[in-house]
Amino acid sequence: SQTIHQWPATLVQPVGSPLSLECTVEGTSNPNLYWYRQAAGRGLQLLFYSVGIGQISSEVPQNLSASRPQDRQFILSSKKLLLSDSGFYLCAWTGGGRNTIYFGEGSWLTVV
Amino acid sequence: AQSVTQLGSHVSVSEGALVLLRCNYSSSVPPYLFWYVQYPNQGLQLLLKYTSAATLVKGINGFEAEFKKSETSFHLTKPSAHMSDAAEYFCAVSSNAGGTSYGKLTFGQGTILTVHP
Numbered sequence: 001s002q003t004i005h006q007w008p009a010t011l012v013q014p015v016g017s018p019l020s021l022e023c024t025v026e027g028t029s030n031p032n033l034y035w036y037r038q039a040a041g042r043g044l045q046l047l048f049y050s051v052g053i054g055q056i057s058s059e060v061p062q063n064l065s066a067s068r069p070q071d072r073q074f075i076l077s078s079k080k081l082l083l084s085d086s087g088f089y090l091c092a093w094t095g096g097g098r099n100t101i102y103f104g105e106g107s108w109l110t111v112v
Numbered sequence: 113a114q115s116v117t118q119l120g121s122h123v124s125v126s127e128g129a130l131v132l133l134r135c136n137y138s139s140s141v142p143p144y145l146f147w148y149v150q151y152p153n154q155g156l157q158l159l160l161k162y163t164s165a166a167t168l169v170k171g172i173n174g175f176e177a178e179f180k181k182s183e184t185s186f187h188l189t190k191p192s193a194h195m196s197d198a199a200e201y202f203c204a205v206s207s208n209a210g211g212t213s214y215g216k217l218t219f220g221q222g223t224i225l226t227v228h229p
Contacts, residue, residue, distance in 0.1 A: 043202060049215065104155070
């Protein structure tokens with residue numbers, strides 16, 4: 001069966017520090033991968049998606065970047081965090097011929 | 113292009129009363145529609161989804177939603193509210209236009225449901 005792992009689950013980072021959130025999918029190959037963010041009091045917004053290794057598409061301009069170094073690994077990064085980067089980050093995947101999107105458990109980021 | 117509007121950021125009902133959460137969408141291609149629930153400090157849980165099959169969709173926990181193309185609506189209902197239904201609910205739209213379109217969801221702003229004893 002397919003599973004999606006996302007970590008860390010929670011983190012508190014100072015302004016200006018770097019960020020790395022990781023997401024790994026198991027049990028499938030060549031998934032489409034996505035990063036979403038939910039800022040406080042707002043709905044979820046798609047940040048990045050990827051259709052393959054090294055292929056990243058950005059949906060909104062921001063202080064963050066994404067990378068896909070391996071087929072089933074998706075990383076969300078920042079060199080210098082801003083207060084506005086605080087929020088709930090969700091990784092997700094689709095593929096395998098299924099009309100279903102699978103979300104990870106999410107990562108709560110607080111920038112202080 | 114696609115968008116979702118959830119009417120009412122807060123809805124309050126009494127336990128046992130009808131729950132109605134409203135969602136209207138806009139999409140330039142046939143839509144896929146979803147309702148998700150988020151409990152405090154937890155991730156998203158899929159309640160139900162419409163993917164161009166039956167227009168009346170039944171989900172988990174007694175919820176259902178009806179796709180009405182003429183009204184561009186996908187309202188979520190439950191006949192009798194339980195205290196455990198208190199949470200935030202999100203409506204979302206994507207499409208089956210190929211490639212990554214299915215996973216590129218556009219979410220509404222969310223509706224917080226409060227259930228009173």
